Amino acid sequence: MAKRKTKFMCTNCGYESPKWMGKCPGCGEWNKMVEEVEPASSGRRGAFAHSEGSAVSSKAMPITAVETISEPRIYTDMAELNRVLGGGVVKGSLVLIGGDPGIGKSTLLLQVSSQLSNKGHKVLYISGEESLRQTKLRAERLGVASDNLLVYSETNLEEISRTIEQTAPEFVIVDSIQTVFHPEVTSAPGSVSQVRECTAELMRIGKTKGVAIFIVGHVTKEGNIAGPRLLEHMVDTVLYFEGERHHTYRILRAVKNRFGSTNEMGIFEMKEAGLEEVENPSEIFLEERSRGAAGSTVVASMEGTRPVLVEIQALISPTSFGNPRRMATGIDHNRVPLLMAVLEKRVGMLLQNQDAYLKVAGGVKLDEPAIDLAVAVSIASSFRDKPTRPTDCIIGEVGLTGEVRRVSRIEQRVQEAAKLGFERVILPANNLGGWTGPRGLELIGVSTVSEALRAALGE
Incomplete structure (x- = not known):
């Protein structure tokens, strides 16, 4: 019996090595190399090889000679999901959905399967984790019942491929990719080799047959999709389903999308009958806001093409440590000391002996520069113990010299504030030209952080 050869593979980037190494040369991560058995040579060229009779000859040609066919997208009944996907499901696309256990990935996909099957599309739901x-029990709880929805419990990829060939569905859901295995790959299900080969085979099926495939991926404790980083590069779209298991709201965010924007965000509410869309997320994020509390401001942030109003809270208190603490949730933690340094240098606030805790209410993560001014006003409000007006919305980017810089899509942000009943918007002065705000809404243009604090806190 021939001795089986082994190799070591990085679980982060897929780098292969004949021996174990503490640090991966490919991505530089430590302790990511795992041992796997090399598959026996069988003349197979890998999962990308075409099956017999399906090989397509190709040749190089000028790009102007390539024929394009514009196929309409297929819409689900979830407008939030359509928004995140870029306008609907594209035929032949491969979509990866990741999230924490119990967050609602299977519930979301089963509801989508029901909606598509009720429209006359044949859907194959493959479960490797449930019988x-x-x-069926989960489908009854969600009210899912359609003859066009086929359910199949299998983990062998060859059987899955044969079933797809026989049933010829338009949509396939695989839950989850970590449970599927290829018989020709000797490593265990969920390993780097298995995940890579199975995803490549599903991609080949989707591209050659024009089938839209959704695959569920588990996440690590760091929040990244488990398996090699190559997995995210292979698929067309990567969606993350975020939220707390003990809270009702869920956020579906695109981090990669070949058919749309990666800045879109969909918000759902988990109820007993399944996930329901949140049509106006600004009201949800602001409904529990405390009025008259120091350290609270509202900012209009852009999530893709949608303006969302969220509350930024700050708590500034004297430190009892040698080095003051700087903590932030939902905001880049490097931005907090930067803005506090601007307030100390340009406004004269003594913050070097103060602990700072900042949070974006509602669990939203904000990373655009237009929230700078609202963060700075929140810090100053808590430090001075002076509340801002509950009907004020603050927008602007802050520079290191204390200036307030213009932001993009100001009209959409102001319209959203007016729709929710805000009376004043403090915004960069350079954004005031060339347009008029909604009737009954006062626009206050500011050029420096000091002007913004005078307008918001009366200083």
Whole structure:
């Protein structure tokens, strides 16, 4: 019996090595190399090889000679999901959905399967984690019932491929990719080799047959999708389903999308009958806001093409440590000391002996520069113990010299503030030209952080 050869593979980037190394030369991560058995040579060229009779000859040609066919997208009944996907599901696309256990990934996909099947599309739901009876129980709870929805419990990729060939569905859901295995790959299900080969085979099926495939991926404790980083490069779209298991709201965010924007965000509410869309997320984020509390401001942030009003809270208190603490949730933690340094240098606030805690209410993550001014006003409000007006919305980017710089899509942000009943918007002075705000809404243009604090806090 021939001795089986082993190799070591990085679980982060897929780098292969004949021996174990503490640090991966490919991505520089430590302790990511795992041992795997090399598959026996069988003349197979890998999962990208075409099956017999399906090989397509190709040749190089000028790009002007390539024929394009514009296929309409297929819409689900979830406008939030359509928004995140870029306008609907594209035929032949491969979509990866990741999220924490119990967050609602299977519930979301089963609801989408029901909506598509009720429109006359044939959907194949493949579960590698649940039996057919378990899937049926969850479907009854969600009110899912359609003859066009086929359920299949299998983890062998060859059987899955044969079933797709026989049933010829338009949509395929695989839950989850870590449970599927290829018989020709000797490593265990969920390993780097198995995940890579199975995803490549599903991609080949989707591209050659024009089938839209959704695959569920588990996440690590760091929040990244488990398996090699190559997995995210292979698929067309990567979606993350975020939220707390014990809270009702869920956020679906695109981090990669070949058919749309990666800045879009969809918000859902988990109820007993399944996930329901949140049509106006600004009201949700602001409904529990405390009025008259120091350290609270409202900012209009852009999530893709949608303006969202969220509350930024700050708590400034004297430190009892040698080095003051700087903590932030939902904001880049490097931005907090930067803005505090601007307030100390340009406004004269003594913040070097103060602990600072900042949070974006509602669990939203904001990373655009237009929230700078609202963060600075929140810090100053808590430090001075002076509340801002509950009907004020603050927008602007702050520079290191204390200036307030213009932001993009100011009209959409102001319209959203007016729709929710805000009376004043403090915004960069350079954004005031060339347009008029909604009737009954006062626009206050500021050029420096000091002017913004005078307008917001009366200093």
